Amino acid sequence: MRECQIVSRKFHIENACTLRVAKEHGAYNSLVKLKEYDPQHITQIIKESMLRGKGGGGAPAGMKWELMPLDDKKPNFLVVNCDESEPGTFKDRQIISKDPHLLIEGIILTCYAIKAKAAYIYIRGEYKEYQEILQNAIDEAYSAGLLKECDITIHRGAGAYICGEKSALLESMEGKRGHPRLKPKQKEPEWFFGNATLVNNVETIATVPFIVKNGADAYRAYGTEKSPGTLLFAMSGHINRPGVYEAEFGTNMLEYINHYGGGIKNGKKLKALIPGGVSCGVLTAKECEGLTLDYEALRSAGSSLGTGGMIVMDEDTNMLEALKNILEFYHEESCGQCTPCREGSGWSDKIVGRILEGNGTKEDLDKLFELADIMNGKTICVFAPSISTVLVSFISKFRDEFEAVVS
Amino acid sequence: MSQLVKLIIDGQDYEAEQDSLLIQLLIDKEIKVPYFCYHESLGADGNCRMCMVGIEGQKRPQIACDTLIKEGMIVNTKTDTIKQVHTDILELELINHPVDCPTCDQAGECSLQDFYMEYGLHSSKITIEEKVKHNKAIDLGSNVMLDQERCVLCARCTRFTDKITGTHELGIVGRGDEAKVTTMPNRPLSNPYAMNVVDLCPVGALTSKDFRFSQRVWLLESADGVCHGCAKNCSIIIDHNKLKYKDDTIYRFRPRRNDAINGFFICDTGRLSYRELQENRQETPLLDGVKISEDKAIEKAKELILLYKRNTSIIIDANLYTQEIEAIVAFAQEIGADVYAPLDIYRDEAFGDDMLRSSMRAANAQTIINMDINTQKPKKVGLILNFNHPEKFESAATINFLTHTRAETALTLPIATFTESSGSLTNEDGITQFSKKVIHKNIPVPTLIESLKRVSQ
Numbered sequence: 001m002r003e004c005q006i007v008s009r010k011f012h013i014e015n016a017c018t019l020r021v022a023k024e025h026g027a028y029n030s031l032v033k034l035k036e037y038d039p040q041h042i043t044q045i046i047k048e049s050m051l052r053g054k055g056g057g058g059a060p061a062g063m064k065w066e067l068m069p070l071d072d073k074k075p076n077f078l079v080v081n082c083d084e085s086e087p088g089t090f091k092d093r094q095i096i097s098k099d100p101h102l103l104i105e106g107i108i109l110t111c112y113a114i115k116a117k118a119a120y121i122y123i124r125g126e127y128k129e130y131q132e133i134l135q136n137a138i139d140e141a142y143s144a145g146l147l148k149e150c151d152i153t154i155h156r157g158a159g160a161y162i163c164g165e166k167s168a169l170l171e172s173m174e175g176k177r178g179h180p181r182l183k184p185k186q187k188e189p190e191w192f193f194g195n196a197t198l199v200n201n202v203e204t205i206a207t208v209p210f211i212v213k214n215g216a217d218a219y220r221a222y223g224t225e226k227s228p229g230t231l232l233f234a235m236s237g238h239i240n241r242p243g244v245y246e247a248e249f250g251t252n253m254l255e256y257i258n259h260y261g262g263g264i265k266n267g268k269k270l271k272a273l274i275p276g277g278v279s280c281g282v283l284t285a286k287e288c289e290g291l292t293l294d295y296e297a298l299r300s301a302g303s304s305l306g307t308g309g310m311i312v313m314d315e316d317t318n319m320l321e322a323l324k325n326i327l328e329f330y331h332e333e334s335c336g337q338c339t340p341c342r343e344g345s346g347w348s349d350k351i352v353g354r355i356l357e358g359n360g361t362k363e364d365l366d367k368l369f370e371l372a373d374i375m376n377g378k379t380i381c382v383f384a385p386s387i388s389t390v391l392v393s394f395i396s397k398f399r400d401e402f403e404a405v406v407s
Numbered sequence: 408m409s410q411l412v413k414l415i416i417d418g419q420d421y422e423a424e425q426d427s428l429l430i431q432l433l434i435d436k437e438i439k440v441p442y443f444c445y446h447e448s449l450g451a452d453g454n455c456r457m458c459m460v461g462i463e464g465q466k467r468p469q470i471a472c473d474t475l476i477k478e479g480m481i482v483n484t485k486t487d488t489i490k491q492v493h494t495d496i497l498e499l500e501l502i503n504h505p506v507d508c509p510t511c512d513q514a515g516e517c518s519l520q521d522f523y524m525e526y527g528l529h530s531s532k533i534t535i536e537e538k539v540k541h542n543k544a545i546d547l548g549s550n551v552m553l554d555q556e557r558c559v560l561c562a563r564c565t566r567f568t569d570k571i572t573g574t575h576e577l578g579i580v581g582r583g584d585e586a587k588v589t590t591m592p593n594r595p596l597s598n599p600y601a602m603n604v605v606d607l608c609p610v611g612a613l614t615s616k617d618f619r620f621s622q623r624v625w626l627l628e629s630a631d632g633v634c635h636g637c638a639k640n641c642s643i644i645i646d647h648n649k650l651k652y653k654d655d656t657i658y659r660f661r662p663r664r665n666d667a668i669n670g671f672f673i674c675d676t677g678r679l680s681y682r683e684l685q686e687n688r689q690e691t692p693l694l695d696g697v698k699i700s701e702d703k704a705i706e707k708a709k710e711l712i713l714l715y716k717r718n719t720s721i722i723i724d725a726n727l728y729t730q731e732i733e734a735i736v737a738f739a740q741e742i743g744a745d746v747y748a749p750l751d752i753y754r755d756e757a758f759g760d761d762m763l764r765s766s767m768r769a770a771n772a773q774t775i776i777n778m779d780i781n782t783q784k785p786k787k788v789g790l791i792l793n794f795n796h797p798e799k800f801e802s803a804a805t806i807n808f809l810t811h812t813r814a815e816t817a818l819t820l821p822i823a824t825f826t827e828s829s830g831s832l833t834n835e836d837g838i839t840q841f842s843k844k845v846i847h848k849n850i851p852v853p854t855l856i857e858s859l860k861r862v863s864q
Contacts, residue, residue: 160582177579182453182473336560336579336586337454343499346584350537367532374495377467378456 276306
């Protein structure tokens with residue numbers, strides 16, 4: 001297994017969050033390229049690198065950058081999405097707490113490329129202590145004169161999962177209720193108070209310095225043809241060493257778990273795995289065999305890579321309880337804008353709760369499938385379709401467990 | 408004007424402006440599609456997800472309120488898949504709804520009820536215990552009551568206070584099925600147009616404190632009318648009912664859409680003006696505060712007019728219909744009297760705004776101006792004939808023609824209110840509307856023109 005340190009290079013260096021230590025280890029080196037390249041060139045490099053957004057969707061980042069108008073009188077903005085709330089995902093907090101200067105470096109480069117004079121980091125409210133580390137780093141960067149061309153402001157969220165959805169995030173930053181916006185009819189940038197805005201995940205921006213410094217080919221040297229580069233994959237659940245470990249796309253999933261995670265806890269067997277945060281469909285142990293960690297492989301396995309935050313479940317896991325746990329989260333976090341999601345999230349949670357208490361019927365299982373169908377593809381954002389994915393994957397793949405408890 | 412394009416809906420050809428909203432075309436052409444959140448005055452919000460239609464070439468059903476019309480579009484609103492989607496989403500809409508129609512004022516004019524009859528008719532699959540409970544009687548202020556359980560969270564009301572009045576009193580708090588409309592503590596709903604949210608609310612969540620529990624809506628008769636609250640002349644619907652053994656009574660005014668004048672809304676003052684209209688009516692003639700017969704009153708009036716010939720002034724209320732004003736002017740010429748319509752009393756700068764409220768609080772003041780009637784106060788004369796003008800002027804004798812009672816000892820003849828007679832009005836922008844007689848009293852009060860005829864015979 002090839003060691004990759006594109007984003008995680010300074011994670012194990014003590015005090016790398018301070019400017020002094022970070023600089024000793026090469027932070028802000030990529031900024032010399034700004035003298036050499038014009039903004040379009042940087043966007044071109046990012047496009048050639050085929051960097052894919054690391055916030056869960058995996059859309060090509062360069063294409064998004066290209067949508068930004070560069071000769072407009074109105075200001076452009078960069079918004080860094082650090083509202084990391086997906087259960088099972090905790091990679092961004094590693095970056096902002098272990099190597100915040102890498103993110104700042106990425107922000108400077110990105111702002112240069114999209115001609116933005118201001119960047120905002122939308123951080124989830126619960127990340128108070130990491131926010132302080134990040135703020136210290138920003139203050140240091142200001143004192144060192146690194147932020148002459150662009151301003152960085154941290155905006156704390158108030159704890160809503162949906163604000164990680166980019167349009168809801170922008171609504172929230174505009175001081176409104178965090179509701180996703182209707183999707184535009186054509187390809188266009190996001191809008192922050194009516195100004196063109198680029199929204200990228202923390203890790204995406206933190207990958208930019210490496211690519212600008214070393215070139216697109218250096219990044220594409222990692223990963224697969226369609227999913228080039230690396231990702232901060234993470235593990236949690238029934239494994240010996242949970243945590244965040246960078247790996248290249250295309251890494252064998254089970255090898256990764258055994259290599260970095262030290263295998264399943266207490267020598268138990270793997271029963272199921274959710275590959276990239278709870279919104280991705282659950283996989284059975286059998287499905288995990290031979291599976292590689294890249295967008296295409298997981299898609300063809302009927303799930304998705306998401307954020308790469310794997311949740312590992314051993315043979316003793318009660319799948320009903322696991323499903324209930326996830327549904328409770330969705331029930332709590334549905335923003336309540338669209339009817340199918342607002343009512344469907346609560347109702348499915350209640351039905352599974354009923355089954356778990358032993359009062360479920362076979363019709364309840366059918367109803368859950370019906371609900372999954374109603375919630376799929378009929379809402380503004382992908383929150384409700386995620387619930388559908390979870391419901392369908394859990395019940396169809398572990399149907400005997402569900403049928404055993406319903407009358 | 409953008410280009411007209413052709414499209415097909417349910418196999419029928421239609422023409423519409425390119426890039427206009429599909430749902431508006433469906434509404435205009437009366438092609439049934441259920442919806443809660445869309446409203447022409449508020450635009451699309453896309454939250455209720457009810458207005459799903461099939462569009463050929465699109466894999467999934469699309470909401471019509473977020474679909475722009477394109478050339479050659481093929482739209483299906485009646486396929487089995489689409490019908491199923493309507494039914495399914497309606498079922499979700501009703502999951503936490505209390506279904507308390509028997510005690511709900513909206514029953515009979517409720518979109519949720521109508522759609523259930525059209526697309527639902529399923530039995531509930533959730534027990535009452537499992538339903539989310541919310542507050543059912545919150546006084547939001549401005550005569551608006553909120554039942555959070557009945558709410559479908561279409562956000563029409565919050566969008567109204569955000570986009571139309573800009574007062575932002577209403578908001579949605581909470582997430583998921585705990586989301587609810589509310590006001591902030593100590594910041595009640597308080598703007599001159601607040602009660603329009605009651606009309607906007609497609610269900611029984613927002614009801615009028617003034618109207619609730621007074622009538623079942625299916626018992627009401629609706630007639631077109633014109634609000635007399637100010638010189639704006641907003642178009643209204645007059646909802647009235649004549650219960651057995653009772654008199655014909657107005658229960659509410661509602662806005663009637665008129666894009667030339669008031670759009671979709673009216674102000675609360677105008678909306679509630681029906682109450683004053685029916686209170687303290689002058690129903691019988693009076694002399695020195697004592698009831699007298701109509702014949703005697705007419706006789707007395709004739710005597711006074713003869714006595715003060717060439718020494719009479721006539722005062723006209725600027726709320727009277729144009730036909731009434733014309734009749735009065737003609738009568739004045741006959742008896743050689745001067746005509747005045749003092750307008751100062753109607754001016755109320757505090758009332759006017761740049762929306763629907765005019766600072767000229769007289770419905771037909773424009774006609775007074777158009778007819779060149781003297782708007783100054785009359786000089787002291789022998790006899791004053793006051794046709795419902797709110798002011799009292801000095802004179803040796805007075806004859807009042809009044810709709811409502813006043814502390815007066817002069818000779819008083821009752822006349823019908825504007826809902827009890829017909830006529831036309833011209834608003835401050837020069838738009839003329841005709842208003843028909845709506846209310847038929849058990850014992851009718853003579854109209855101004857009828858009284859005038861009798862006096863001048």
